[in-house]
Amino acid sequence: MSGPSTQVKELIILTEHFWPSTGATAQLVSDLVDDLHAQGCCLRVLTSTPGASCSSYPIHRFSTSSKVSVGIVGKLINGLHFLFGSTYWLLRYSRTGQGLFIVSNPPFIGLVGPLLSLHRQLPYVFLLQDIFPRSAVLTGVLPAKGPLSWAWRQLLALVLNGSRATVVLSSSMIARCRQEFGEKSRLVSIPNWAVVPVSSSQKSLNPLAKEWGVDSVFTIQYSGNFGRLHDILTILEAARLLANRPIKFVFVGGGAKRSQIQAYCQAYGLTNVILQPYQPREQLSTSLSACDLALVSHISGSEDTVAPSKLYGILASSRPVLLIASEACELARMVNKASCGVVVQQGDVQALVDSLLTLAADPQRVAAMSERAGALYQAQFGRDRSTAAYLNLFRQSHMV
Numbered sequence: 001m002s003g004p005s006t007q008v009k010e011l012i013i014l015t016e017h018f019w020p021s022t023g024a025t026a027q028l029v030s031d032l033v034d035d036l037h038a039q040g041c042c043l044r045v046l047t048s049t050p051g052a053s054c055s056s057y058p059i060h061r062f063s064t065s066s067k068v069s070v071g072i073v074g075k076l077i078n079g080l081h082f083l084f085g086s087t088y089w090l091l092r093y094s095r096t097g098q099g100l101f102i103v104s105n106p107p108f109i110g111l112v113g114p115l116l117s118l119h120r121q122l123p124y125v126f127l128l129q130d131i132f133p134r135s136a137v138l139t140g141v142l143p144a145k146g147p148l149s150w151a152w153r154q155l156l157a158l159v160l161n162g163s164r165a166t167v168v169l170s171s172s173m174i175a176r177c178r179q180e181f182g183e184k185s186r187l188v189s190i191p192n193w194a195v196v197p198v199s200s201s202q203k204s205l206n207p208l209a210k211e212w213g214v215d216s217v218f219t220i221q222y223s224g225n226f227g228r229l230h231d232i233l234t235i236l237e238a239a240r241l242l243a244n245r246p247i248k249f250v251f252v253g254g255g256a257k258r259s260q261i262q263a264y265c266q267a268y269g270l271t272n273v274i275l276q277p278y279q280p281r282e283q284l285s286t287s288l289s290a291c292d293l294a295l296v297s298h299i300s301g302s303e304d305t306v307a308p309s310k311l312y313g314i315l316a317s318s319r320p321v322l323l324i325a326s327e328a329c330e331l332a333r334m335v336n337k338a339s340c341g342v343v344v345q346q347g348d349v350q351a352l353v354d355s356l357l358t359l360a361a362d363p364q365r366v367a368a369m370s371e372r373a374g375a376l377y378q379a380q381f382g383r384d385r386s387t388a389a390y391l392n393l394f395r396q397s398h399m400v
Contacts, residue, residue, distance in 0.1 A: 010042045011400050012094070014112060015103035016082045018047035018059070022278055024224060024309040025129065027195040029103055033057070035387040041400045044098075046089060048082035062086060071256075072141060079106030090116055099399035100124035107132035107152075110159035117162055123399055126163040130229070130306040131176050132156060138302050139228035153180060160185035164397035167390075169307035172330040176304040188393060192309045193383040194316035198285045208283070209290040212274055214248045218360040220322065221291035224310040226255035231297040231324050236264045237349040238356065239273050247360055252276045252287055288317040292366055293341075293359060295322050296331070300346045303329035312381055315340070318374030320366060322355070340373040 013033055017026035026049060037043050043057040050063040062085030083106070090100075090112065100122055102113050113124040133152035136142040142149050160166045160177065165186045168174055174187045209215040226232055239249045249272060251261055258275075265273050279287040288294070294314040298306075303325050311331070314321055321341030325332050332343040342359070344352045359366055394400040 009398075009400055010044055010098045011036070011101055011394060012090070012098055013043060013045045013047075013101050013103070014086055014109060015045065016048050016079065016105040016109065017103075018045060018049045018051075020051045021049045022281060024192075024195070025103065025105055027281065028192055028309065031193075031195060031383060032387060032390060035383070036391060036394075036400070039387075039391055041391070041394070046086045048078060048085070060089060062089075075106065079108065082106070083109055083112070087112055087115065090122075091119065094120050094122055096121065098122055099394075099397070101127065101394070101399075103127045104129050104132070108155070111155060113159055114162045123164050123397060124162075125393065125397055125399065126159055126166045128160075128166055128168050128173075128177070131168075131173060131180060131304075134176070134180060134305050135229060135302070138299060138305065141228075157181040157185075160187075164399065165393055167393070170304075170330055172304040173307065188389075190386050190389045190393070191381055192307070192312055193381055193386050194312040194377070195309075196281060196284045196313075198288050198313055198317040201289055203290060203292060206286060206290045208279075208286050212250060212276065212290065214250060214274070214290065217246050217248050218293075218356075219248045219250055219291040220293045220295060220356065221250045221252060221288075221319075222295040222297075223252040223288060223313070224308070225253055226251065226257040226261065228256045229299055229302045229306050230255075230257065230308075231299050231346045232257045232260055233264075234324055234344075234347055234349055234352060235295060235297065236261065236270075236273075238352040239270055240264075240268050241349065241353050242356065243268075243270055243272050245272075245357070245360075247356060248272050248274060250274045250276065250291060253278050284313070285317070288313045288319070291319060293322050293356075294319040295324065297324035298326075298329070298346070300326070303331065307331075312377065315373045315377035315381065318370045320359075320369035320373055322352075324352070334376075338372055338376045340369050340376055 015029045017023050019030040037057055045059045048062045053059045062082055102110055102124055110126050116122040133142050133149050137144050160181050161184045165188050167188050167190050169191055171189050177187055203209050204215050296308050296311050321335050323335050323343045324346055327343055335341045342355045
């Protein structure tokens, strides 16, 4: 006579962005899902990213029919479509023995957690990639005070307090969450990772550096999302002041501030700024290595609200970090402690110009920073480390 059967627990991944999207969130979550599946986890993905549904695990795609895909209004429409489609599916088809891993795009998708916990007794873990509504307040989308911001904080506190755990990307984000939402929730810090194995090859041999015409000139690169929480203006001002120097600025990617870059370059006739689109994943290793120095920037006050995913590709590619942020922030302390880059305060254009001129004239210092950047990534970060931390968290939460 056979023993009692063991119920297989299924983890449902609720993420607006997923493969085959090339955005950072989509690639990171896709990596995580693939790794969890390889570890034997039973998985199901709910997403609004269009694409094939044939996979080694089920993927349900709630593609929006809206033609508005950019800007705040477009994101709101697409986010609501995903919220309603996924909520309907979960209320109809979810069952005992399943759990939810909810990725905070759009920010209000977290409300599915308390709803399904109440109506289906499904446990959930929440991934808070940036701290909303603070991120919206900092960018002027929401007022700092008033009923709307207050209501958002109360709703997010409800989501966090009801979760088995909430994942954030840094210890400073944990402190900010405590300040914004109270002390009740369980918060865990798990960093992101470089989404591809990155080569640390010499820039002079890099095919993209040759194609972009920067293989023989000192090059600063800003790669990824040009978002509202990123200080782009300080970089552009430095580029304007360095217009007659043998220094190039390469912006690779897109986002809300891409138009600001284009308008600024056109207004000042800047020829030392090169703007390139997002690179396909198979080309990303080459793209990240096509520079001497890589930029990470925060607008003032956002350092404990978001953790830029671009950092991990920079470190993995053994490129020094030029960080535009407060000297007191966690990331600045890490860069300074590891001596793998330079920190400049937001708006201090002259300090940025001076740092770039100094580094351009000192290739040995840049090479030493590069080596320490790669060593820092190997010592503290990586996809295997983060995947293991997620798997351990889901097991502790009895969700896999």
